[in-house]
Every structure is written in structure tokens, then in C-alpha cells.
Amino acid sequence: MTAALEIDGLTKRFGDTLAVDAIDLVVPQGSFYGLVGQNGAGKTTTLSMAVGLLRPDDGHARIFGADVWSAPDDAKALVGVLPDGLAMPERLTGREVLTYLGLLRGLPRDVVTARADELLAVLELDSAPRTLVIEYSTGMRKKIGLATALLHAPRLLVLDEPFEAVDPVSAATIKTILRGFVVGGGSIVLSSHVMALVEQLCDHVAVIDGGRVAAAGPLDEVRGGRSLEDTFVALVGDEDGGVKELSWLSR
């Protein structure tokens, strides 16, 4: 079966810094794949290359077999992306944002309208039809970001820190949508440094450290009977880095 996402030797260097060092990853179809690592480990750089936002120095990325760089239109049609952060056109309503992006995706107007209605309702954004994005809460912004990623019915979702700064109620809604997407045959790659979240949602995981894959595979196989956090700490560094306490705060 063709992989949802296949990353083969992706490499990226910024000046003297090797940000991503020949990473290989295979995300099986129908999987909820977690990508974990410390800040600066190379997660976002890897995902940016995987979805075509950043050109790699070497290697390939294929989405359901479509090469991201040699067949970008095919690949882009199959993937929905929620980038890190909360950026959206600030002075449009949620519906206008969806209409605009649906237009850019080449969707017919009636399809955009119907999907926007459904997305706004399911994500509980339909109660604020005239509210501009600039007035949205963090949770609402993440939700409309997710709606833009889902609008064109992708088969693969790539989410970079989708729960960062999101309140528990909004997070629960987003989790329900994501689980439903996977149950319906979709595949998800989720980047996070929150281990508990990855354990809760994902069935596969890759640990990225220093631009390399430290471990990858089914979640239970990678953590090997321990918590993912313990496994992660064992893989990427010392538990406490030698720092025991702050002398001026100790009694």
C-alpha cells in the first residue's frame, strides 16, 4: 500500500547549521503519526519540506506517491496543512477566509459554501458569523486554521503544534474532529513536544533529535513499556542535565 507520506533522505542546511540530516520516515495510510522532539530539533523544518513550503537541499517527499517538488499540484491537492502559529487574514470573517482559500483551491462556489457551513457548525464557529478573525480567541483561531486545512477534503493532514495555547474545551473539539478524520480513512502527522498529547492521540511516533530520527515506529514499540516521556528523555538527553536546584531558592 502506498504510504500517506514518505520522506526519503530529506536534508536542509542553514549556513553552517545542519537543521535536518537525511531524515527517512514512512507514515502509513490511516495512521495518526506523532512527531516529537525538543524545540529546534528539526520537526517544523522537516514538515515544511514535506508539504512543499521549504525546498530541501537533498532528498524527496512523496504524498500518496506524488512527489512534492516534481508534481506539486497533485501533492498539494492531497494534503491539508495547519502551520505553527495563529496567522490568518485578520480582517476577514471565518467564512470569508474559507471562501477565499476554497477559491484558491479551485473549488466550485456551491461546494465551498456547503463545506464552510458544515465546518463552521462542527467546529462551533457558526455562532459568530460576523466576527472578524482579529477578534477570535486562540482556540477559535486554531479551529478556523483546521477548517482551512480540511476544506479541500485532503487525505493527509499535517499539523504543527495544533493544541498550543488552546483551551481544554476547544482542544476536545479539535481532537474529536481529528479522530473522526482518521476513522474515516484519513492520515495525520502531528508535530508536538507534548508527550502526553501524542500518547493520547497517536498510534505511531517518531522522535526527532538534532535533525535526525532517533526512533520511529508504532507507539507501543517505540516506548517499550515505559511512558513516551521517559523514552524521549532517554533518547535525547539527560533527565535533568545535571541541574539539581537553584542555590538562592533553596532553604
Added chain:
Amino acid sequence: MRLVRLVARGTLLHVKQMSRSQFEIATALFVPLVQATLAVYLFRAGSEPHRMLEAAVGAGMMAVWTSVLFGSGGAIQMQRWQGTLEMLMLSPRPPALLIFPITLATAVTGTYAMVATLLWGGLVYRIPLDIAHPLAFVVSVPAAILGLGMFGLLLASTFVLVPNANAVNNALEYPVWLVSGMLVPITVLPGWTGPIGAALPTTWAARAVRESVTGAGPVWPSLGICLAISAACLVAGAAVMSYVERRARANATLALA
């Protein structure tokens, strides 16, 4: 047809986005009052009161150019600051098609200032809206806007390559007003400015609109030249935009972070 629809709907949404900024609207409404006042007093001092409408329209065109210069010239940088450039570039469209609606929208919102200039002129200085060729006027203004929007794509794609693009923006505002005949008639300028002005779509846009107001000449040749130069700028802008996109994807500059 789908492309036209994409550009039209995209432009409309960007116009909405820009029009909801109170600062932008306040600037578009009140700066023309200053410009119209200056123009009116200059012409009164020169004993040419019959040219006050021409001056008011010229002030309006100055505002359109300012909007295009700063809005289009900084379009890509603005999208990066807002964090929305990545979102746009994820769509399966050529980059020029993503940015052109933005530059066109900057030209459209520039017309707010032109309308404001004519309104201020009528309300404050009793300048009658005595347009020689009304039909030509209502055609030439949108056509001039379209032309300047196309020119804006070239500004957007080239300015992003220039370090300190804001300084370039500032340096270009007044000179283009001058050589395009928006601020003073071209005939009073030194001869060497003629070829520069003739190469700019702003000159022909301003001339077409002025001709429709005064009836001093045929509007359509000026409008045709404006659109021809602008179309060439659009093609050049699209080519540069592809280069800019490739470079941004290689250097990780689609986003600020």
C-alpha cells in the same frame, strides 16, 4: 473565465480586508483634503480657477499611486509579517495569481481617496463636478486602476528583493507624482523627464483620466498605452515573482519565524 473569477473574487476579499482598517480609511479620507486644498490654492493663486476640477482629480490619482506604491510594494512583506504568506503558497496556484489580487486591491482602495478628493472639493471649495466626458471618465478610472494594479505586481515582486524597500517606497512617491503629471503639468518639467514619464503607466493613467475630465484630448489612446505598459509590467512581475517564490522556498523566508 475561472481565472478572471479568481482574480475578481480574490480582489474583492482583499479590498474588504483592507477596508476594515480604520487607520487606512481615515488616511484615505483625510489626506486628500490636504492635497485638494493645496491644489486649489495653487490654481487660485495662478488665476486658473477653471482647472480646479482637474487639480482635484490629479490629487485623487496621486492618492491611488501612493496606495499602490506602499500597498503593492510591501505586499509580500506584509503577508510575511501577518504570517499568511505560507497559507497562500500552500495553494496550487502560480504565485503571481496569489499576489495580483492584493496589488489590484491596493489600487481599488486608492480610489477611496479619489472619491474623497472630489467630495471634499465639492463640499469645501464648491468645485463643480463638471466632467467633459462622463462615460469616458467612468471607464477610464477603473481601467487606470486595473493598470496600476498590474504595475503593482512588478513593484511587489521586485521590492521584496531590495533591502530597505521602505526607503525605496518613500523615494519614489513624489518623483512619480511629478513625472507622471499628477502634481504639476508635464509641460512645466525639464525635457529629460519626458521619456521617464512616458515609460510609466501612471503617466498614461493620469493623462487618460484628465482627458476625460477636461475633454482636452482623446481618452482611448492614453488608456490603451497605459494598459499595454501595465500588461508588460504584469508579465515581468509574474516572472520575477516565480524567482522570488523559488528563492523564498529555498531560503525559508516564506515565514518570519
